[in-house]
Amino acid sequence: MLKIDNLHVKLEEEDKQILKGLSLEVPAGQVHAIMGPNGSGKSTLSYVLSGRDGYEVTDGDATLDGESLLEMEPEERAAAGLFLAFQYPVEIPGVGNMTFLRTAVNAQRKARGQDELSSGEFLKIVRAKAKDLQIDAEMLKRPVNVGFSGGEKKRNEILQMAMLEPRMCIMDETDSGLDVDAMRLVSEGVNALRDAGRSFLVITHYQRLLNHIKPDVVHIMSNGRIVKSGGPELALEVEENGYGDLLAEAG
Amino acid sequence: MTETTDLDVREGVDRETVETVQNMGSYKYGWDTEIEMDYAPKGLNEDIVRLISEKNNEPEWMTEWRLEAFRRWQTMTEPKWAMLNYPEIDFQDQYYYARPKSMEEKPKSLDEVDPKLLATYEKLGIPLKEQMILAGVEGADEAPAEGRKVAVDAVFDSVSVGTTFKDELAKAGVIFCSISEAIREHPELVKKYLGSVVPQSDNFFATLNSAVFSDGSFVYVPPGVRCPMELSTYFRINAENTGQFERTLIIADKGSYVSYLEGCTAPQRDTNQLHAAVVELVILEDAEVKYSTVQNWFPGDEEGKGGIYNFVTKRADCREARAKVMWTQVETGSAITWKYPSCILRGDESQGEFYSIAIANNFQQADTGTKMIHLGKNTRSRIVSKGISAGKAQNTYRGLVTMHPKATNSRNYTQCDSLLIGDQCGAHTVPYIEVKNTSSRVEHEATTSKVDDDQLFYCRSRGMDEEEAVALVVNGFCREVLQALPMEFAMEAQSLVAISLEGSVG
Numbered sequence: 001m002l003k004i005d006n007l008h009v010k011l012e013e014e015d016k017q018i019l020k021g022l023s024l025e026v027p028a029g030q031v032h033a034i035m036g037p038n039g040s041g042k043s044t045l046s047y048v049l050s051g052r053d054g055y056e057v058t059d060g061d062a063t064l065d066g067e068s069l070l071e072m073e074p075e076e077r078a079a080a081g082l083f084l085a086f087q088y089p090v091e092i093p094g095v096g097n098m099t100f101l102r103t104a105v106n107a108q109r110k111a112r113g114q115d116e117l118s119s120g121e122f123l124k125i126v127r128a129k130a131k132d133l134q135i136d137a138e139m140l141k142r143p144v145n146v147g148f149s150g151g152e153k154k155r156n157e158i159l160q161m162a163m164l165e166p167r168m169c170i171m172d173e174t175d176s177g178l179d180v181d182a183m184r185l186v187s188e189g190v191n192a193l194r195d196a197g198r199s200f201l202v203i204t205h206y207q208r209l210l211n212h213i214k215p216d217v218v219h220i221m222s223n224g225r226i227v228k229s230g231g232p233e234l235a236l237e238v239e240e241n242g243y244g245d246l247l248a249e250a251g
Numbered sequence: 252m253t254e255t256t257d258l259d260v261r262e263g264v265d266r267e268t269v270e271t272v273q274n275m276g277s278y279k280y281g282w283d284t285e286i287e288m289d290y291a292p293k294g295l296n297e298d299i300v301r302l303i304s305e306k307n308n309e310p311e312w313m314t315e316w317r318l319e320a321f322r323r324w325q326t327m328t329e330p331k332w333a334m335l336n337y338p339e340i341d342f343q344d345q346y347y348y349a350r351p352k353s354m355e356e357k358p359k360s361l362d363e364v365d366p367k368l369l370a371t372y373e374k375l376g377i378p379l380k381e382q383m384i385l386a387g388v389e390g391a392d393e394a395p396a397e398g399r400k401v402a403v404d405a406v407f408d409s410v411s412v413g414t415t416f417k418d419e420l421a422k423a424g425v426i427f428c429s430i431s432e433a434i435r436e437h438p439e440l441v442k443k444y445l446g447s448v449v450p451q452s453d454n455f456f457a458t459l460n461s462a463v464f465s466d467g468s469f470v471y472v473p474p475g476v477r478c479p480m481e482l483s484t485y486f487r488i489n490a491e492n493t494g495q496f497e498r499t500l501i502i503a504d505k506g507s508y509v510s511y512l513e514g515c516t517a518p519q520r521d522t523n524q525l526h527a528a529v530v531e532l533v534i535l536e537d538a539e540v541k542y543s544t545v546q547n548w549f550p551g552d553e554e555g556k557g558g559i560y561n562f563v564t565k566r567a568d569c570r571e572a573r574a575k576v577m578w579t580q581v582e583t584g585s586a587i588t589w590k591y592p593s594c595i596l597r598g599d600e601s602q603g604e605f606y607s608i609a610i611a612n613n614f615q616q617a618d619t620g621t622k623m624i625h626l627g628k629n630t631r632s633r634i635v636s637k638g639i640s641a642g643k644a645q646n647t648y649r650g651l652v653t654m655h656p657k658a659t660n661s662r663n664y665t666q667c668d669s670l671l672i673g674d675q676c677g678a679h680t681v682p683y684i685e686v687k688n689t690s691s692r693v694e695h696e697a698t699t700s701k702v703d704d705d706q707l708f709y710c711r712s713r714g715m716d717e718e719e720a721v722a723l724v725v726n727g728f729c730r731e732v733l734q735a736l737p738m739e740f741a742m743e744a745q746s747l748v749a750i751s752l753e754g755s756v757g
């Protein structure tokens with residue numbers, strides 16, 4: 001599904017290399033986790049994959065089902081099935097959460113040549129999915145992320161993901177800031193979406209999330225590269241011993 | 252799509268619209284028999300003023316009133332203080348009176364139609380709405396289940412072509428008709444109130460209007476009556492090289508209420524067209540008027556060619572205690588906008604509100620704002636202005652708040668936000684504040700920001716294209732004002748925001 005090959009990325013504005021030959025492959029239906037110290041480039045990777053401005057790819061490629069993502073506009077990547085749950089979801093004053101969701105869903109449907117959802121259909125779906133995530137009607141009316149608590153913002157990202165039904169879901173520290181119950185809700189939401197045709201790339205600092213969302217592969221990222229990949233036990237190792245030994249071992 | 256197809260569509264649209272207009276009583280007004288020519292001769296002199304008056308079958312006093320204004324106007328000079336740049340207007344090179352052309356002559360002008368304009372109208376749904384509204388269809392499809400009625404007075408070029416729901420309004424005692432009809436049928440009201448808010452000599456453009464206005468709308472709501480439906484005027488400039496000068500007079504008698512909508516469109520022309528309207532609102536004790544405008548005159552093309560010069564004087568006089576007025580405007584069109592809907596808060600405890608969205612894209616220039624003149628005790632005013640500039644446009648908010656010595660314990664709150672899209676446009680805020688007593692308070696807040704890249708990226712990462720993303724963010728920025736609009740207009744205004752910002756990014 002997602003294939004990242006020797007990706008080199010620097011900042012557009014300054015001469016700072018952030019990704020330094022990152023390679024990674026997530027096959028269809030699998031869940032991969034990325035762990036790594038602060039500043040190792042995890043969020044940068046997620047932004048570059050979804051097409052944010054300000055980065056320059058100096059080498060390598062990233063493809064979704066064989067199609068290079070790097071040439072596409074962000075909205076084309078979204079229409080192709082890529083989704084990023086932001087580490088820091090953005091506030092949009094004055095725009096109702098429901099309006100935002102509906103505009104997004106219909107934009108993607110249009111891009112795929114499908115009919116727009118009627119307001120009735122849309123409302124039914126959004127209410128059901130919001131209920132699963134315990135997002136109340138009040139929050140759906142409020143402006144996007146404005147005044148939402150940290151945990152509410154994260155749940156709202158998962159609601160968007162559930163509505164858009166992407167095939168490749170990237171989640172950047174969705175678990176940070178969630179209380180125990182919210183973590184369970186979000187994990188259930190993600191697990192409900194797990195499907196042979198859908199893949200996940202889950203960026204996290206904590207093994208705890210991975211108890212709920214069982215990964216197929218765990219990657220350790222450091223200084224712009226994947227330095228080690230393994231099974232779920234790798235996450236346990238990080239949790240217990242930190243990155244020190246792993247990084248030393250990787251050289 | 253080939254050009255022929257475009258023209259066919261346009262032809263169809265025009266035919267339907269014109270037919271609808273004709274079906275609703277054009278014959279009653281006698282265009283076809285009475286009038287042989289489409290235009291009065293070009294230029295302006297006392298004869299033209301007399302001709303306009305004569306065409307409207309006006310009584311002598313009205314002709315004199317116009318002539319007085321005309322003589323005054325000849326002594327005046329065009330104001331230059333606004334932050335607007337435009338070539339000298341040759342007032343003798345204009346037609347001051349035009350009747351809508353007949354169907355047979357229509358196709359000639361079809362060649363001039365830009366497919367882009369057609370696309371804009373289609374997107375807006377204007378042709379359909381135009382028909383519906385003109386035919387007096389109940390509510391729009393977005394309207395709530397019961398469907399709200401809107402009574403419409405349609406003004407094509409300089410002539411009112413018909414007013415809907417007249418009988419139903421008459422039952423409630425509400426007079427809603429063209430101003431020329433009011434001059435003939437209700438001279439006592441017109442004599443008493445015309446020019447009482449915007450005097451003949453008020454300013455260059457208002458004085459010109461007083462001399463040459465050819466039509467417009469008139470409303471009188473009697474004491475204690477809540478107008479049973481929204482009233483609306485729909486202005487459309489069709490004829491070329493024709494100045495349009497409508498005059499609107501609304502009187503809300505004691506304890507009454509009326510909500511009034513004003514919509515404007517004009518086809519694309521290479522030359523600039525002059526529009527100088529006057530709107531007067533007289534609001535008596537405990538009465539309330541809501542006046543909403545969605546202005547979508549042709550703004551000129553991407554190179555700044557053509558477009559309407561819009562010089563408008565709008566003023567509300569809250570003449571008695573607890574009178575209330577709310578101006579809401581969405582200004583997206585016109586090459587030049589010079590417009591300051593104002594509130595004279597004369598009655599004690601009277602209230603004035605002004606909500607404005609002004610969008611300027613490409614080479615548009617907007618200099619708009621409001622005046623809040625506090626004369627009575629305990630008066631309140633509130634100004635919320637949202638200016639959006641894109642392309643090479645210049646957008647100026649100009650506002651005056653004065654608290655006179657007798658306006659004790661009065662309050663004003665002004666919030667003035669500017670949003671910039673791109674780096675070649677400008678936003679300017681020019682507040683004038685005068686407080687001449689010690690118990691009143693004026694608060695002013697202003698912000699200027701750029702469209703936030705993170706917001707746009709967030710929207711785009713969810714699948715919206717750049718224009719959709721900008722429209723969404725800008726609509727959010729304008730929300731407070733959009734919410735002040737009646738439902739039927741809010742939807743139209745939202746899509747207008749999107750359309751007028753097309754091509755502003757990327």
Ligand SMILES: Nc1ncnc2c1ncn2[C@@H]1O[C@H](COP(=O)(O)OP(=O)(O)OP(=O)(O)O)[C@@H](O)[C@H]1O
Pocket residue numbers: 011016018036037038039040041042043044045054087
């Ligand atoms: N626009 C920028 N300007 C300057 N430095 C940047 C910019 N974007 C990223 N960086 C730097 O690149 C490095 C990687 O940042 P990134 O946010 O990708 O890290 P991360 O792995 O997500 O960290 P965390 O675990 O703290 O979220 C950091 O050193 C960061 O300071």
Ligand SMILES: [Mg+2]
Pocket residue numbers: 042043044087172
């Ligand atoms: Mg990060």
